[in-house]
Amino acid sequence: xxxxxxxxxxxxxxxxxxxxxxxxxxxxxxxxxxxxxxxxxxxxxxxxxxxxxxxxxxxxxxxxxxxxxxxxxxxxxxxxxxxxxxxxxxxxxxxxxxxxxxxxxxxxxxxxxxxxxxxxxxxxxxxxxxxxxxxxxxxxxxxxxxxxxxxxxxxxxxxxxxxxxxxxxxxxxxxxxxxxxxxxxxxxxxxxxxxxxxxxxxxxxxxxxxxxxxxxxxxxxxxxxxxxxxxxxxxxxxxxxxxxxxxxxxxxxxxxxxxxxxxxxxxxxxxxxxxxxxxxxxxxxxxxxxxxxxxxxxxxxxxxxxxxxxxxxxxxxxxxxxxxxxxxxxxxxxxxxxxxxxxxxxxxxxxxxxxxxxxxxxxxxxxxxxxxxxxxxxxxxxxxxxxxxxxxxxxxxxxxxxxxxxxxxxxxxxxxxxxxxxxxxxxxxxxxxxxxxxxxxxxxxxxxxxxxxxxxxxxxxxxxxxxxxxxxxxxxxxxxxxxxxxxxxxxxxxxxxxxxxxxxxxxxxxxxxxxxxxxxxxxxxxxxxxxxxxxxxxxx
Amino acid sequence: xxxxxxxxxxxxxxxxxxxxxxxxxxxxxxxxxxxxxxxxxxxxxxxxxxxxxxxxxxxxxxxxxxxxxxxxxxxxxxxxxxx
Numbered sequence: 001x002x003x004x005x006x007x008x009x010x011x012x013x014x015x016x017x018x019x020x021x022x023x024x025x026x027x028x029x030x031x032x033x034x035x036x037x038x039x040x041x042x043x044x045x046x047x048x049x050x051x052x053x054x055x056x057x058x059x060x061x062x063x064x065x066x067x068x069x070x071x072x073x074x075x076x077x078x079x080x081x082x083x084x085x086x087x088x089x090x091x092x093x094x095x096x097x098x099x100x101x102x103x104x105x106x107x108x109x110x111x112x113x114x115x116x117x118x119x120x121x122x123x124x125x126x127x128x129x130x131x132x133x134x135x136x137x138x139x140x141x142x143x144x145x146x147x148x149x150x151x152x153x154x155x156x157x158x159x160x161x162x163x164x165x166x167x168x169x170x171x172x173x174x175x176x177x178x179x180x181x182x183x184x185x186x187x188x189x190x191x192x193x194x195x196x197x198x199x200x201x202x203x204x205x206x207x208x209x210x211x212x213x214x215x216x217x218x219x220x221x222x223x224x225x226x227x228x229x230x231x232x233x234x235x236x237x238x239x240x241x242x243x244x245x246x247x248x249x250x251x252x253x254x255x256x257x258x259x260x261x262x263x264x265x266x267x268x269x270x271x272x273x274x275x276x277x278x279x280x281x282x283x284x285x286x287x288x289x290x291x292x293x294x295x296x297x298x299x300x301x302x303x304x305x306x307x308x309x310x311x312x313x314x315x316x317x318x319x320x321x322x323x324x325x326x327x328x329x330x331x332x333x334x335x336x337x338x339x340x341x342x343x344x345x346x347x348x349x350x351x352x353x354x355x356x357x358x359x360x361x362x363x364x365x366x367x368x369x370x371x372x373x374x375x376x377x378x379x380x381x382x383x384x385x386x387x388x389x390x391x392x393x394x395x396x397x398x399x400x401x402x403x404x405x406x407x408x409x410x411x412x413x414x415x416x417x418x419x420x421x422x423x424x425x426x427x428x429x430x431x432x433x434x435x436x437x438x439x440x441x442x443x444x445x446x447x448x449x450x451x452x453x454x455x456x457x458x459x460x461x462x463x464x465x466x467x468x469x470x471x472x473x474x475x476x477x478x479x480x481x482x483x484x485x486x487x488x489x490x491x492x493x494x495x496x497x498x499x500x501x502x503x504x505x506x507x508x509x510x511x512x513x514x515x516x517x518x519x520x521x522x523x524x525x526x527x528x529x530x531x532x533x534x535x536x537x538x539x540x
Numbered sequence: 541x542x543x544x545x546x547x548x549x550x551x552x553x554x555x556x557x558x559x560x561x562x563x564x565x566x567x568x569x570x571x572x573x574x575x576x577x578x579x580x581x582x583x584x585x586x587x588x589x590x591x592x593x594x595x596x597x598x599x600x601x602x603x604x605x606x607x608x609x610x611x612x613x614x615x616x617x618x619x620x621x622x623x
Contacts, residue, residue: 317608317609348581348582348584349584351581351582351610351613351614352608352609352610352613353613354613355613355614356578356582356614357578357614357616369578369581369582372584387581389586392580392581392583392584392586393584393585393586394584394585452603453562507584507606508585508606509606510561510562510564510606510607514557514558514561514562515558516554516558517551517552517554517555517557517558518555518558520551520554521551521555
């Protein structure tokens with residue numbers, strides 16, 4: 001039994017090539033061929049990291065290259081040696097067994113025109129990979145190139161699913177043969193750029209999961225390096241897309257899917273290694289408003305954390321933005337190594353769901369509570385991360401009240417008006433006008449209406465609405481009693497509903513869930529009155 | 541008819557939660573306060589004021605409290621409760 005097992009082990013490197021070719025359906029070979037065709041000339045000095053059984057090594061040597069090939073596996077190297085002997089290219093290839101992280105120790109700086117690595121980087125740890133890339137940059141001549149063929153995690157959901165399916169057998173085989181689990185490259189462009197390379201993806205195969213990266217070293221001093229999860233620069237500029245999203249969110253914000261920004265690190269202005277780091281959620285409107293509020297005055301990094309596309313306050317309250325999410329985002333961001341300070345500025349309004357002290361304990365970063373409103377951030381930073389009480393307290397100014405009224409009604413008006421338009425179109429326009437007038441009136445007069453919450457404030461609103469309705473009826477049409485009664489019921493119901501629903505949108509009142517029960521009861525009573533009273537009084 | 545009791549109990553549950561939400565109050569144990577001012581930093585309605593002389597916060601303006609729970613969560617000394 002043992003002998004059989006040993007025999008199988010001995011055979012594995014030879015099988016490896018065939019297995020890979022089968023599983024990648026010949027795509028890897030095509031990409032390797034592309035390397036030989038485009039990058040190898042007579043006398044090109046090549047370092048191959050992870051040569052495996054030497055298929056690419058030999059192909060490059062045959063095309064005229066002088067190859068130093070390294071691998072950590074003796075079995076693979078033995079197989080490669082056999083192949084080299086067969087193909088008679090011995091003089092052009094130097095095989096060495098070593099861990100790839102040692103290349104900076106064992107080769108001289110600027111001694112290679114090309115460094116290639118095919119399906120090897122994904123078998124290494126994140127940290128090892130980063131080390132190798134920096135070392136590779138030093139080993140390359142100034143106009144040298146780095147070619148990487150490897151598995152990468154695709155960006156889109158559909159491709160990621162495909163990727164998982166395609167990858168499963170390859171993963172199993174790799175594990176069986178080499179006992180290493182592969183780690184597909186994530187955001188490899190970012191990693192390359194952080195290691196001092198400019199990079200392009202020359203070709204992708206298998207739903208984008210197999211990629212050919214060609215990278216060239218760029219002159220870059222330390223201060224120009226970017227953090228690992230760097231996704232780009234954000235500006236507050238308006239495009240057709242942002243205008244459409246603004247329109248959608250100003251009417252139907254509460255209907256999912258919410259427009260989202262990809263989590264990661266973004267730059268505003270020209271931030272460097274000492275610039276402040278602001279944390280926010282990934283609701284697109286939140287991010288855009290933050291950027292617009294600060295871009296004129298501040299150069300900063302923004303760590304966009306996945307909050308399920310919900311604004312910071314609601315996401316924190318609902319458990320979508322948590323301390324753990326921020327700790328995780330910070331961990332993979334690469335900011336610990338990049339930034340010279342370790343100070344996080346959290347939005348104050350996520351304090352209802354994000355334990356600041358836990359982030360402090362687990363990461364060692366300083367946690368600072370920023371101002372409640374993004375507009376105050378420049379001032380807050382100028383003051384040395386100190387808040388005035390004004391920056392700390394939320395207000396609900398007219399502008400916000402109007403915005404929130406539109407947001408609430410954009411949705412509910414549809415809910416009310418669509419059935420009315422279909423079944424009862426005679427009262428469509430009066431209802432629409434009543435809803436618009438009442439909510440506008442409510443938004444403007446909210447702070448002066450008596451009562452502490454939406455339900456209490458609905459009482460004065462009902463009275464005012466009834467007076468308004470009676471005035472209208474007396475001045476412009478002489479309606480009969482039963483019509484007046486129906487109008488009163490309708491106006492009352494709308495008033496209660498509007499007043500109670502805006503509570504959830506106000507930062508100064510407790511949650512609106514409190515009102516649903518009462519809204520249902522009041523609605524039920526009004527409905528009952530609408531059906532009962534006329535027949536009791538004999539109007540119908 | 542099977543939905544009748546469900547709707548009813550849902551309504552009662554909502555009314556109960558509503559009453560609870562309305563009646564939530566801050567309970568503060570000043571002897572635990574170490575003067576980290578986290579509650580003061582995060583309260584959006586200004587219920588907390590630091591007293592720098594005795595390194596302890598003061599809770600006032602209870603009527604402004606919106607029961608958001610931020611101060612409760614941010615106090616590492618668990619000196620604040622909302623119930």
